[in-house]
Amino acid sequence: MSPILSKITLSLFVSSAMLMTACSNQHNEATTTMANLTAPIAKKIPHEMVIHNHTRIDDYYWMRDDSRTNPEILAHLDTENDYTAAQLKHTEAMQELIFKEIKGRIEKDDSSVPTKKGDFYYASEMQGENEYPIYLRSSDVIGSNSQVLLDVNELAKAHDYYQVSGLSASPNGKLLAYGEDTLSRRIYTVQFKDIAANTLLADKLEGTNGTVVWGNDNKTVYYIKKDPQTLLGYQVFRHTLGTPQASDEMVYQENNKSYYTGLSKSKDDSSVFIWHSSTEASGISIIDANDAKALPKPFIAREEGHEYSLTKVHDWYYIHTNWQATNFRLMKVHKTHIGDKKHWQDVIPANDTVKLEDYELFTDHLVYQQREQGVSRITIEQLSTGKKQQLSFNDSAYSLDLYGNNELDNKALRLHYASFTTPGTHYDIDLTTFKKTQLKQTKVLGDFNSNNYASERIFVTARDGKQVPVSLVYRKDTFKKDSTNPLYQYAYGSYGHTIDPYFSVSRLSLLDRGFVYAIAHIRGSEMLGRPWYEDGKKLNKMNTFTDFIDVTKALTMQGYGDADKVFAVGGSAGGLLMGAVVNMAPELYKGVAAAVPFVDVVTTMLDESIPLTTNEFKEWGNPKDKVYYDYMLSYSPYDQVSAQDYPNMLVTTGLHDSQVQYFEPMKWVAKLRDYKTDDKVLLFKTDMEAGHGGASGRFKSIHETALQYSFFIDLLNK
Known part of the structure; x- marks a missing residue:
């Protein structure tokens, strides 16, 4: 048995020992069988692509089928799935054990x-x-x-995949709107339900993003329609209940394909907001929610580089803006002066070292969330007196989320708190006395004791001298800072998305087996403010990849992990990260898991018919510009595959993925098989019913986690 199991709790030791004994013969037989398995080899059909006087040959371009009906492609995906199942057959007992462990910790x-x-x-x-x-x-x-509004289990019975979105009650509380997706393409049909009668109305809105906003007359709704090819939500329609969708009035159309369109309602219920959002600019148009014939009016003219959001409280608009504020500030303006920034007044001034992340407004209180040196803090300010109070928490690193603060006259602030060692906890905090009332903490069944685990927050020096934050968690009785523990390193690193330390019942199955778990807060996130993001996008993107590599080297050198037992994980844009680091430093990783990986960067970003491409230009750059083309090509995982040894790899995707198309990882795996010079395992699994988010359902998704964990644990025993 692996030495990493030597100090785990007795119960886990016994169950694992029994499992290993029962499976030892299976493992030996599997080793013999695996040697006889042949990995699927895809045919090559050279496809020439020329731009900027540069030619690329894509031998696997033929794998793209937007209809997802091509028999040859589906057969190849099935063959890959069969190969993966055969290669991992000897881990099925381990997968089942881990699945039961994780499920057994969840309160049913x-x-x-x-x-x-x-x-x-x-x-x-x-x-x-x-x-x-x-x-x-x-x-x-x-x-x-209590009254049941919607039982999703009943609705999902007839579907392999089912997702509900955007539940929203009418202002008088009599009707319920919700979106449903049965394909995982994130195109929803909106249904309307009479709550008292428990019956559906005849109204049905097809091709939407799954959310409606109600007008105040209880019969008017606003919704966004998606382009069926690009999947961009770009048209806002107004629908009157009882009329056909074909007669709906389009009140707004977004003609700039680099913008997303969103909808919400102001906290005082007076206005419908249309959000116009691109990577580096934003805008908001306002519709009077009391006038079913009103047309949208822009809050202020759009400006390149200006990002902002709004909250309306009676006669005042509060603006979260980066205008002359790299890390954002909060300003306000009276309704009589919208459209003119010279009337904007500072509420929370700009701060070059502190990022203003979020805020909530109440009748007489302002609550704001700031991040300094990677740590979030919450401040409550009474508007009438200027009295302030900063909230304190026990952990050195944690995640904080404000939610459910829907009413202006709330007496308390609602927030969710978690850390690596503290399960998710819900609090109400009195806005006057600042007293915390714990409403609920997620129960972890079994023998979980938070005192068995420890977390750390350290900084690693990157190759250019920048200090990269890293969050770590491990089990105290299995951890030795002597370079013997297996290391599981995760990161995302794009879109300014910051992943704070959070609690996971699934992660316990790794920690209890001696793994050290690390989140590398690499550039491309906003862990250290907006400049941290800017230093990891477009022509600075390479910093994201080198940061991850430098964190790996530092953690093993400092004794947090065994250099021969490092496992790297990322999904979506984090899958791009995985693709880049295995090209750049494959020797550092024993195993890599890449979920729905964005790996064919150049080809995708050159094709505006592919969903979401046009929205991504300000994140990655537009390769029609040679400067960006050359830079993207230098790191694009698919284009940079070379004849070298690669780590053991598990690549997963969903056939109906609307964000990263299935053919990107499919092509990548085919090319890796052709080029790699090692005999390590390369597995590719496609969920034929799912999309970008994986399987629907709280227990079904655990199987995906158990598969990945078992893949890594099995590699430790080889």
């Missing part, structure tokens, strides 16, 4: 903390073996007269 009967909106408190609950939630509401916070 669970409910969310109710949040108030209008006259009702809304919540969801999970029951028994159900995969999906039941949505409820009550007229009081204790739920004494």
Whole structure:
């Protein structure tokens, strides 16, 4: 048995020992069988692509089928799935053990903390073996007269994949709107339900993004329609209940394909906001929610490089803006002066070292969330007196999320708190006394004890001298800072998305087996503010990859992990990260898991018919510009595959992925098989029913985690 198991708790030791004994013969037989397995080899059909007087030959371009019906392509994906299943057959017992471990820690009967909106408190609950939630509401916070709004389990019965989106009650609380996706392409059909009668209305809105915003007359709704090819939501329609969708009025169309379109309603319910969002600029148009014939008016003219968001409180608009503020600031303007920045007034001034991340407004209180040196903090300010109070928390690194603060006259702030060692905890914090009331903490069943685990937050010096934050967690009785522990290193590193330390019941199955878990907060995130993001995008993108590599080297040199037992994981843009680092430093990793990886960067970014491409130009650059073409080509994982040894790899995708098309990882795996000079395992698994988010359902997704964990654990024993 692997030495990493030597100090785990007795119960886990016994169960694992029994498993290994039972499976030892299977493993030996599997080794013999695996030697006889032949990896699928894809045919080559050279496809020439020329731009900027440069020619690329793509031998696997033929794998793209937008209809997802080509028999040859589907057969090849099935063959890859069969090969993966055969290669991992000897791990099935381990997969099942880990699945049961994770599932066994989850409370089967669970409910969310109710949040108030209008006259009702809304919540969801999970029951028994159900995969999906039941949505409820009550007229009081204790739920004494709960009413079922939607049982997603019943709706999902007829579908292999089912996802509900955008539940929204009408202002009078009599009707419910919700979107449903049965293909995982994130194109939703909106349904309307009469809550009292428990029946669906005849109205049905096809081809939407899954969310509606109600006008105040209880019969008008605004929704976004998606382009079926690019999947961009670019048209806002107004629908009157009882009329056909074909007669809906288009009130806005976004003609700039680099912008996303969104919808929301102001906290005071007076306005519908249309959000115009690109990577480096944004805008908002406003519709009077009390006028079913109103047309949108821009809050302010769009400006390149200006990003902002709005909250409306009575006669004042509060603006979260980067205008003359790299790390954003909060300003306000009276409704009589919208459209003119010279009337904007500072509320929270700009700070070059502190990023203003989020805020909530109440009748007499402002709550704001800032990040300094990678750590979030919350401040409550009474507007009438200027009195301030900063909240404190026990952990050195943690995640904080403000949610459910729907009412202006709330007496308390609702937030969710978690850390590597603290399960998700919901608090109400009195806005006047600042007293914290714990409403709920996620229960972890079994023998979990948070005191068995420790977390650290360190900084690693990158090759250019920048200090990269790293969050670490491990089990105290298995960890030795002597370079003997297996290391699981995760990162994302794009779009300014910051991944704070969070609690995971699944992760315990790694920690209890001696793994050290690390999140590398590399450039491309906003962990150290907006400049940290800017230093990891477009012509600075290479910093994202070298940061990850430098963190790996530092963690093994400092004793946090065994240099021969390092496993790297990333998904989507984090899958691009995985593709880049295995090209640049394959020798550092024993195993790599890349989920829905964005790896064919240049080809995708040159094709504006591919969903979401045009929105990405400000993140990656436009390769029609030679400067960006050359730079992208220098790191694009698919283009940079070479004849060298690669780590053991597990690549996963979904056939119906709407964000990273299935053919990107499919082509990448085919090319890797052709070029790699090693005999390590390269596995490719496609979920033929799922999309970008993987399997739907709370227990189904655990199988994907168990597969990945088992893949890594198995590699430790070879």
